[in-house]
Amino acid sequence: MSHTVTQLIYLVASVLFILGLKWLSSPATAVKGNRISGVGMLIAIVVTLLDQAIVTYQVIIAGLVVGSALGLWMAKAVKMTSMPQMVALLNGLGGGASLLVGGAEFLRSELVNEQLPLDTSITMQLSLLIGAVTLTGSLVAWAKLQEVMTGKPIIYPGQKALNALMFLAVVGLSVYQVSVPESLLWPFYAVLVISLLLGVTLVIPIGGADMPVVISLLNSYSGIAAAMTGFVIRNEVLIIAGALVGSSGIILSQIMCKAMNRSLANVLFGAFGATGGGSTKTAEGLTVRQTSADDAAVQLAYAKSVIVVPGYGLAVAQAQHIVREMADLIEKKGGEVKYAIHPVAGRMPGHMNVLLAEANVPYDKLFDMDQINAEFERTDVCLVIGANDVVNPASRTDPGSPIYGMPILNADKAHSIIVLKRGMGAGFAGIENELFYNPKTAMLFGDAKGSLQKVVTELKAL
């Protein structure tokens, strides 16, 4: 196939990727969008297979079969609660693939003593660096989310200086590699090793609660790595697709940071949660009011409007389905149930929405913070399930609080609040929550699923 035809078909693939993302703007067209994007990918793969540079197919077929089988198995087996881990892993593999392609291209040039043009040489170094950081950084993020390693920030003296030094070393070695005419092996391996290490040391000081930002950012990196590989092998479809993904990850990281009222730099380098919050407020002298499942059920049965604020505790307790059952019962009794989703309610952007969608909660009942915050004051009962920091009024009132300034859901404005919670433990940020001591608030202690089960039983009996 001629080069021109190949290029044109790659253009078609790029257009399909763009259309796919465009149709993702509504749940109604999203399935179609994802599939059209998949068709674009299939076209790109087929046309690449016809490329003259490919002389042997055994290795390719083996790779395609193994990769597809693993990918399909992962997609089928993964639980919705584990989606952040899955995306982290996929990010890492994407970065790894870019790294491998860049590395293979380099070794080829070294083998045949080819002199790489300056631009190829530069982008190759970039694809090595970004690909390697994405690979190992994502693996660390995966390990933290999967809890095979501690979610707490790992910090040691001189950490930032060491990271900066490693980064400068990579830059220095890369500049050297680019400046000499031949391809040298030792700077190549040095860049490789340091970049892989850098991925680890950049992510370990970031706390588990901040992983959503990290995954989004690594998502972006995997796109940029693909684009850099595109520069190296002079392939436009890689550049376009990579740029699209790169911008997507950046936007999502920004949204997450804004929702936590922190800068990206603070998330990446602040080691949040390592030292414990500096809040001056204590719970001394305050008392909480406890309620029972029966009382809560009565309250909910006669409520005209209910807003559910789900937190990750709900997902951990696997209580999404029972929440929907409860909501159905309340609606049968004439109340209206809405869900208020804080941007950082889950473990990645939009995670809570997926978990609720899995439990058949219609998506038009899920509301963003901005959409629903004005409604709390007209709401009879606000049911907080396994959420803490995202409803802590200290973010509005206590300048000493670590979460001061973070946008929250105005749960405290509701006529009454029921908080489902295991015990009085503090949230991720390790701070007291005034909402729990509010006279309007009643605490229903216990496992979220168990408590809701009792509420549902009571509701049915009423």
Added chain:
Amino acid sequence: MEALIGSIVIFTLATFLGVELINRVPTTLHTPLMSGANAISGITIAGALIVAGGEHGWISTVLGFLAVVFAMINVVGGYAVTDRMLQMFKRKPEQK
């Protein structure tokens, strides 16, 4: 160098286009967006195939094979899991 400038132009324009497109995706679909975008970044498969299929020594072939596997997990896993999630959003409440 001219080819590089052309590529940089494409990269820059595609980034701006990406920002416009992604900003329109509702928050409720951000998780599928991420996994779907992930699948798109599996486009590295195009590079991986060329590396794996060219005969440039065994190291390149091994690296190429691994690259194809990695990228393909990304592509197939990404699209499949995105489809699985989006199906859940398609459901109407009546079809319980």
